[in-house]
Amino acid sequence: MSGIYRSRVAGTGSYLPEGVITNFDIEKMVETNNQWIIERTGIERRHKAAPHEACSDLCYEASIKALKDAGLTAQDLDLIIVSTVSGDQVMPSTACVLQHRLGARHIMAFDLSAACSGFVYGLSVADQFIRTGMYKNILVVGGEVLHRLVNYKDRETCILFGDAAGAWIVSRAEANDPNTIMSSHLHADGGLGDLFVLPGGGSRMPFSQEVLDSGNHYVKMKGREIFKNAVRTLTQCCHEALAANNVKSHEVDWLVPHQANVRILESVAEYFEFPKEKVIFSLQETGNTSAASIPVAFDLAVQEKKIQRGQLILLAAFGAGLTSGSVLLRF
Ligand SMILES: CC(C)(COP(=O)(O)OP(=O)(O)OC[C@H]1O[C@@H](n2cnc3c(N)ncnc32)[C@H](O)[C@@H]1OP(=O)(O)O)[C@@H](O)C(=O)NCCC(=O)NCCS
Structure with a gap:
């Protein structure tokens, strides 16, 4: 792949909301059981955002950790990408909400819709902006509050999905850095x-x-x-x-x-x-x-x-x- 510069993963962070839905909780909602769910999916529990938490709140917590891990502040960011299918609302984008909440500069911020592939799509976009030399520090977040999109009467889907956010800081690598x-x-x-x-x-x-x-x-x-x-x-x-x-x-x-x-x-x-x-x-x-x-x-x-x-x-x-x-x- 071409480009002047290379990207490195400068920091990572994640956030799982406190609330939990266990298989035993789901047993009370639909015709299923803990053993079936574990055997067919491997899932034992999923996290659930609190009523006051939306996608950007989860993304914020993960982003703060990733920034700290990278030794950067929100002021250092040049671009924010939020990959999600369960954003706070249709518009404005969750990335714009997050930009404001983080206190970032008035940098480019947008949501990316590629469902479960959203994070690798986001990383690839970030990598292109680094390779061309346009930006130095990019926040890529995958965040979802899926429990609000799931029907707890549908036993095939309600067993699968949970809420979480994960964030990476993707930064321009030094010329001799092998970690890219x-x-x-x-x-x-x-x-x-x-x-x-x-x-x-x-x-x-x-x-x-x-x-x-x-x-x-x-x-x-x-x-x-x-x-x-x-x-x-x-x-x-x-x-x-x-x-x-x-x-x-x-x-x-x-x-x-x-x-x-x-x-x-x-x-x-x-x-x-x-x-x-x-x-x-x-x-x-x-x-x-x-x-x-x-x-x-x-x-x-x-x-x-x-x-x-x-x-x-x-x-x-x-x-x-x-x-x-x-x-x-x-x-
Ligand atoms: C949903 C999934 C767990 C179902 O498991 P499966 O082994 O494929 O089960 P099947 O669809 O073959 O159904 C087998 C039986 O279990 C039943 N069943 C489905 N969900 C059940 C549940 N939660 N508890 C108990 N029985 C269930 C079905 O109704 C079916 O019953 P039948 O034989 O009487 O018709 C599995 O297909 C799966 O994980 N698919 C991928 C989903 C996914 O990853 N989606 C996101 C992609 S990013």
Whole structure:
């Protein structure tokens, strides 16, 4: 990949709201049980934003930690990207709300909509702005309050999703710094968009009593189809990233995939011929947090001292759209 400069990950942070929805809580809402959910998804609990918390509040907490980790202040930022499908409101963007709350300068700030691939899309955009020399310090956040988009009468979806935010500071690297973002590869297949949708509230199906009565303000998913596509696409993304960089899979220290379903991730590890022990799993604690999932899984693994500076990390994402992508980086 071309460009004058390279990007590095200068700091990371994450935030999980205090509230928790356990499988036992869900047992009380729909016909399901703890054992089924663990066996089929690997998820044991998900975090839930408090009634006063919106997406930007979660993003703020994660961003403050990432800035501190990078040794920067909000005044140092040149760009803010918030990847989300559950922003505070349709407009203004959650990134603008966050910019003001952080006390950043009047810098460019925008939301990015790529569902569960949102964070790798955001990283790739940030990387391009660094490579051209336009910006030096960029805040990329994945933040979601998904429990407000989920129907707690739909047992196929309500078991999966949770709330969280994860943030990275992406900065211009020194010329001789070996720890940089090496590549990003992004994809979308709009023809499969109907596998995972939130139909109500847009210009095609504006809010009405009918939308509310029919539950079209909640996510709708064809789980089995999503599952198959996720395994295939994530595996392809992993192969693509390694081939483009002439890297062998044994050289990768950690695979940090989108935390969708433990069986999806185990299948990807099998098809990618990658040891399961080197795959980061956090979904037992968080569920699927869409755009927040990769930066949260990453940050938790940094806190646990699994992921360390200098290691080679492969991020792979998949989501509604259908979108997908990878980022290969040396941390
Ligand atoms: C949703 C998901 C967990 C369902 O698991 P599954 O093993 O595929 O289950 P199936 O859809 O084959 O359904 C098997 C049975 O379990 C039932 N079932 C579905 N959800 C259930 C639940 N929460 N509890 C108990 N039974 C459930 C189904 O109704 C079906 O019953 P039937 O055989 O009587 O029709 C799984 O398909 C999945 O995780 N898909 C990917 C979703 C995803 O990652 N989305 C986000 C992408 S970014």
